[in-house]
Amino acid sequence: MSYENLTPPEKKPQRGTFTKYWIIFLSAICSNIFVVFLSIGALFYHLYQKIAGIETNKVKDNSTPNFTPRQPYKNIKKMKATDDLRYYALQLELDLQEYKVTTEDGFILTLHRLINPKDTDIERQHKHPILLQHGLLSCSGAYLTSGYNSIAYYLVESGYDVWMGNNRSWFETKHAFLEGNLMHNEQYWDWDVRELAYYDLPCLIENVLSHKPNHSQLTLTGHSQGCTQSFLMLKNGNLGEIHKKINLMVCLAPAIFPGSLFHYRSFIKFMHSLGPTSFKIVFGTCSFLPNLTSIRHLLFSTRIFGSMSYMMFKYLFGWNGSKWGNDHRLWHRHFIFNVSYVSTKLMNWWLSDWVEEGFSNQLQPKAAYLNGDHCAFTPVNSAADAASARLSFIEAENEAREQEIEVKEKDDSKTYFPYKQPWFGVDERSTTVPMLIFTGQLDFLVDGDRLSTHMRHYERQAYSESSNLTIVELDDHSHLDVVWAEDVIGRIGYVMTDKLAALYGENAPEKVKVEGDANVENENEKEEEKNSPTP
Structure with missing residues (x-):
């Protein structure tokens, strides 16, 4: 099998100075207009829902038979709205270590390690490593901002060594040998999902294991695009040595096939219809909508940032916060760690019709x-x-x-993930990595059912639900609920640690049973009780 289309091509030379800055000038105007229209649309959509009584902000009871959500922080009222991820770790009586690691093609990535400061270095060395990889436009913070209800915190308290990776660019542009203003350097931004799979993820995996002399493997967990790059990496037989370093792949809302939302959102259809030249004029050739990240840098600590982020997410993707908890200050903290820098070329792969191997070209009628x-x-x-x-x-x-509708299956033979062709176990250099897949039945951004069917029926050479494949369908979860919902520990975390316990046997940490707020003092309620009048 050929893996040429999975191997990143050589970077293209930059355009001439005049052409490059003319594109920058045009795209700056057009992209700002685009963002303004989206913002106005989000505001009016929110007002309409308010007036119509659709927007109630009613939060569900997210308890499960074996789990009751905890208060996310001891006193969120007194917490700063900051973009310093270590601050959130300290609020949980943990700490965060930060490492700068360099990919083979020179990009400098940020790798985080969430630690219990009470552990000694020797104790830490013996803990099994887990690497958490974020989704598109997100970062490592997505796994932690839910506080005591976050999957990252739960894995630490369950006795695992938790690492959180960040893809290239993050919220800053850094490179080992490209110099000057990287924001306007076309070679710096000449990458898409292939580079994330071929360079970034192997770099993060190898750097985690370089700190773990007692371990030759780690558990890889991805959300959305974090799964996309993981699947591409596992599909590429040229990376077989990396495959051997993963003992379990945990997939949260994997973005392998597009969902029906692509048929209903105008902004997606607009971007999908733009040709190469039009896309270049509107969005440029470097960073995708850098104005959004600039706004984030300026306003992240303000309430208006949290409010507008929620309105925008709801307008663009139809999400709501019914599973995120009833404190909107927590929602604000979630949004702070979004709109990271990504390349326009990456967004071409996700959304452009003219990219034959692209994600949106797998959309079914x-x-x-x-x-x-x-x-x-x-x-x-x-x-x-x-x-x-x-x-x-x-x-x-x-x-x-x-319905007088003609249904024709779309040809996906040129995409990275042809539905009816096996992706794994077709090359002797590859290692079949066991998978635990979580799909959301309210996730219309990606098509979890199509992936589940593919794995069950077209990967039989490599995978079987009786041995190395587990698929969990979450009936009330949307695309972001799998990382932000109050019940991710009860619905996802427990399944993960049970699977890891079976994997490690007697060497697995003792299972932690979370019981509501037993481990977290709810200072908010205490303070309100103290200040309330006596009946």
């Missing part, structure tokens, strides 16, 4: 999501499977006929 054809499969096992599949197909066909 709208009708396919209505009748279930988006995750239909060709049975390969038994006559019973064939009969069941045929019946499902007939029912879907009748439903489509009733």
